[in-house]
């Protein structure tokens with residue numbers, strides 16, 4: 001299998017699985033990649049589907065964790081403030097980006113895997129897309145899951161299923177045992193055989209994969225009167241995503257995605273507002289500001305330069321590329337030095353320094369650096385990012401670092417006036433990203449509420465306010481249960 005070829009010697013694990021169970025505080029030893037060369041030719045991009053590896057290091061102890069349960073979030077309280085890049089500090093034109101990623105994936109499935117263009121090359125149906133959808137590779141269904149792993153809504157291929165259909169397939173309780181295992185214990189689930197059975201799309205890079213998958217199912221069904229026992233689409237979809245996002249593609253102009261961005265950045269990227277830039281400068285004058293991105297050095301430097309300007313590196317005290325989150329927060333992969341943008345030597349933990357840029361690495365060593373530089377035993381850190389699994393769950397669950405969730409879906413559900421990209425962010429097919437029946441939270445809303453201090457639609461919301469501005473966290477108790485707090489400036493409309 002391709003993944004095994006890519007990451008020889010390590011169990012392939014998809015990082016697009018977002019555990020929400022607090023039982024995961026019991027750490028489990030799983031294989032850890034230690035060789036920087038075993039995968040150096042591949043890219044584990046911000047597109048979260050790439051095969052980063054969950055690896056929980058046994059040296060992490062509960063004393064190293066313990067996210068704050070403060071009822072107020074205030075940036076002024078933090079010693080170190082960290083950011084994800086893609087879809088957090090760096091905003092994309094997500095309409096153009098999602099269209100590009102769908103078209104490249106669909107074309108790959110037609111040309112390399114033999115699917116029928118009549119199904120795959122139909123115009124992009126934005127209404128079918130929603131972050132967090134889970135592909136049941138075996139049954140050919142796209143699932144919208146609830147926190148307990150039950151199925152709230154589902155499609156077979158692109159056809160919406162009635163509740164009775166879901167009950168017929170998954171049983172009266174609409175519970176797919178694999179999905180239940182996945183939501184209750186995603187690290188183990190993703191480390192085992194079911195990792196090739198179900199997978200969620202987690203951000204704008206891979207969200208279109210659910211539609212490509214569904215259309216492949218339609219294609220298979222159209223060819224046969226009897227549906228197959230196992231649609232077995234894992235390899236085809238995964239190969240397509242790797243073909244698009246592997247890290248050598250940027251340098252080699254292969255795969256289509258990076259070359260399109262290089263050729264026409266104005267079509268896909270937005271420049272940082274002067275307000276956000278000033279806010280970052282202000283933050284850096286008072287705190288350690290760090291960037292931890294899944295993107296490889298060449299792609300991230302290209303996009304960051306476009307977003308912030310030539311001097312973008314000056315905005316950060318330390319930059320980590322190809323961080324392979326969530327493994328960055330859970331494991332002990334070493335930092336790798338960069339020479340002319342290329343990975344070079346392993347950097348010993350005590351040699352990690354401010355003012356440098358690295359590839360890979362891990363939170364524990366970075367935190368040791370922050371301890372040294374702040375002269376504090378437990379400097380207070382926060383990480384801001386859009387990927388619920390990589391940027392919110394992982395730091396909160398496995399480190400002392402707090403998390404701020406960026407969710408632009410809030411804008412599609414009544415927060416703020418900006419209506420940009422609403423057609424990408426909202427879906428009649430799937431309904432609310434945050435809420436399900438009787439206003440119960442969706443799986444992803446539940447994880448955000450459990451693991452983020454606050455959730456905002458974009459960093460601009462924070463940048464518009466002074467650093468000592470206080471926001472009530474999800475840990476606060478709302479006097480009005482119908483108005484949950486933690487979402488800011490307001491909660492998504494139910």
Ligand SMILES: [Mg+2]
Nearest residue numbers: 084086087386
């Ligand atoms: Mg991101």
